[in-house]
Amino acid sequence: MEVFPSPLESARFIAGHSRDVSVDEEGARRVAESLFDRASAAEFGLAGWKSLHELNPRAASAEAVDWVFLVDTLNFSFWSEQEEQKYLVKYKSKTYSGYWSLCAAVNRALDEGIPITSASYFATMTLDQVRHVFRSDTEVPIPLIEERHRVLNESGTVLLEKFGGSFLTCVKMSEKSAQKLLRLVLENFPSYRDEALFEKKRVSFYKRAQILVADTWSVLEGKGHGSFDDISSLTIFADYRIPQVLVHLKAMKYSEELMKKLREGTIFQSGDREEVEIRGCSIWCCALICKHLLELYQKKGQDMREKINAVLLDYHLWDYARDHREEMKDIPFHRVRCIYY
Numbered sequence: 001m002e003v004f005p006s007p008l009e010s011a012r013f014i015a016g017h018s019r020d021v022s023v024d025e026e027g028a029r030r031v032a033e034s035l036f037d038r039a040s041a042a043e044f045g046l047a048g049w050k051s052l053h054e055l056n057p058r059a060a061s062a063e064a065v066d067w068v069f070l071v072d073t074l075n076f077s078f079w080s081e082q083e084e085q086k087y088l089v090k091y092k093s094k095t096y097s098g099y100w101s102l103c104a105a106v107n108r109a110l111d112e113g114i115p116i117t118s119a120s121y122f123a124t125m126t127l128d129q130v131r132h133v134f135r136s137d138t139e140v141p142i143p144l145i146e147e148r149h150r151v152l153n154e155s156g157t158v159l160l161e162k163f164g165g166s167f168l169t170c171v172k173m174s175e176k177s178a179q180k181l182l183r184l185v186l187e188n189f190p191s192y193r194d195e196a197l198f199e200k201k202r203v204s205f206y207k208r209a210q211i212l213v214a215d216t217w218s219v220l221e222g223k224g225h226g227s228f229d230d231i232s233s234l235t236i237f238a239d240y241r242i243p244q245v246l247v248h249l250k251a252m253k254y255s256e257e258l259m260k261k262l263r264e265g266t267i268f269q270s271g272d273r274e275e276v277e278i279r280g281c282s283i284w285c286c287a288l289i290c291k292h293l294l295e296l297y298q299k300k301g302q303d304m305r306e307k308i309n310a311v312l313l314d315y316h317l318w319d320y321a322r323d324h325r326e327e328m329k330d331i332p333f334h335r336v337r338c339i340y341y
């Protein structure tokens, strides 16, 4: 049986050997305290995935699960070199940027009668068809269009050959275990294997694989085939926004030399030491915030393990980063062009 390193153990190891990034335990505690009241609010919970985001599916159907699979297969690299020159998609008289531009393009295609979420379609899509579906409403195209074409064909082919073209089939095989679904995704879909070498050790982040499991849990509303009893075993999803918000909230710190490189807009490569430290420390920092949050509730005699986990903390912090873009503009995000996040 193939061994997949645990993202949480990887994060612990990276945080323990990191040079340019540090987790601030006091800062993490303060973030937990600031979230304390909000964590028991409805928006923080699972229902927020649909109620807060108009582009997410309303249904909990097999088609909705396929929508999640397609989107998370392409859920990477939306940042633009120049902030003012970026990929944008207009949908139902609203203009979307970043991750939401991907969702808007998918929904636009579905409205045009293009079965973009069907494996039988995206398994054999041509590059021109991908260019058409994800066309931009500015002169800036979606980044990594050739890579998106490749992962679409690859993932669609596997979904057809091994799971009858339906990601729900894969979910059913996981028998309500998030870790089993994570393993099935990693074993079968190579583009999801988000790993690196750090201090000669194989470490993992599995950002798209873990968010795929989390979004599947969310779209199925934690019920039926999506009632994962081990959903709390997932970590946050190490993208390029969570580190930014953790530094903004002073739960994580960068060295002067790293801050300088980030401010200059240095483009890092997947697996660079600084990139691995940023991603691993982000995961570790959020694990500490979760721990402190649960302890705060325990002191109040409330067992919130069903309501607080890294997934819901991640969604909250990611949405916070979106809503506080202006306030966070002095904190640079790290730039890597890759298919992992």
Ligand SMILES: Nc1nc2c(c(CN[C@H]3C=C[C@H](O)[C@@H]3O)cn2[C@@H]2O[C@H](COP(=O)(O)O)[C@@H](O)[C@H]2O)c(=O)[nH]1
Residues within 6 Å of the ligand: 048, 049, 053, 056, 075, 076, 077, 078, 079, 097, 098, 099, 100, 211, 236, 237, 238, 239, 240, 241, 242, 314, 315, 318, 319, 322, 341
């Ligand atoms: N850690 C984490 N990373 C996330 C997401 C999402 C979308 N999930 C939302 C959908 C339903 C839920 O309610 C979530 O709110 C996208 N990303 C990553 O962000 C980056 C894009 O950023 P920007 O350029 O600002 O749009 C890119 O790496 C993308 O992969 C998340 O949830 N967590």
